């Protein structure tokens with residue numbers, strides 16, 4: 001039988017048959033404040049709900065960030081404790097890409113999103129996923145529809161993106177097309193009732209249909225996901241989910257999030273060619289239009305004039 005103790009491990013473990021249950025040195029609190037889920041609605045039928053996290057308990061007066069510091073100090077030793085306060089250490093670790101301490105913190109979400117968003121999301125391979133089975137159960141009648149006022153036009157400069165809005169008539173036509181696609185749902189239901197296998201009948205449903213999954217990821221890989229999917233280049237419909245996730249985890253790991261914003265989200269990567277061009281004042285040593293356009297954007301962000309002779313153009 002285990003005995004709760006405050007004794008150091010070496011004292012309680014002298015008997016090899018003893019299992020020591022060491023109680024915390026300071027009072028602990030639930031970082032989710034006792035909630036079973038912390039949920040935010042997203043799009044028309046979607047949601048992001050934080051279901052659980054690790055660590056779930058943190059010392060009173062700290063945040064779940066303490067777990068990052070705790071694991072980092074295993075590698076750096078007690079000596080570091082004297083010279084680094086927790087915030088400084090978290091910021092140092094993130095700035096210098098010491099990734100494994102951030103993998104000690106995990107978040108588990110329950111998410112409902114359109115199928116086309118799920119397809120982009122599932123590309124992030126480092127998460128653990130369990131999805132609603134449309135072989136086992138009937139797909140619920142939930143489809144994503146943008147509002148008439150938010151039907152985006154195809155971007156001229158970015159083949160992968162939308163930009164601005166289409167005219168009202170074209171937007172209306174698009175919503176009518178979605179109506180027709182959603183109309184297939186009653187045929188789907190009818191045919192499953194007649195005996196068509198659910199795993200096959202679902203083939204007729206459009207990718208605007210909602211799916212759900214549990215998605216668990218450690219903080220290092222979650223930051224990677226967020227840096228890609230909160231970025232303006234990410235599609236709006238996945239970006240709003242990433243933004244919602246970030247909003248839910250920020251109060252739990254505020255120190256890490258502050259470092260993430262300072263050193264990742266709001267930071268910029270400069271290539272060797274770009275550094276050389278800025279230092280020398282000479283044009284960027286490339287004729288690649290996309291690279292030149294990227295450099296132009298960076299120079300604008302930095303508030304510096306692009307070296308003369310760099311003919312930045314939008315990519316062809």
Ligand SMILES: Cc1cc2nc3c(=O)[nH]c(=O)nc-3n(C[C@H](O)[C@H](O)[C@H](O)COP(=O)(O)OP(=O)(O)OC[C@H]3O[C@@H](n4cnc5c(N)ncnc54)[C@H](O)[C@@H]3O)c2cc1C
Nearest residue numbers: 120123124125126127160221224225228229231233234235
């Ligand atoms: C704006 C945008 C546009 C995109 N457009 C397209 C597109 O047109 N077509 C398309 O197919 N995809 C596209 N993607 C998806 C993209 O190419 C990545 O597959 C996706 O973002 C996941 O990135 P990741 O592999 O870094 O992330 P994760 O899978 O989460 O992996 C995180 C990191 O873990 C490491 N890792 C994970 N698995 C492995 C492995 N097996 N081997 C080695 N290292 C591994 C890598 O360092 C990786 O960066 C797009 C993504 C974005 C954000």
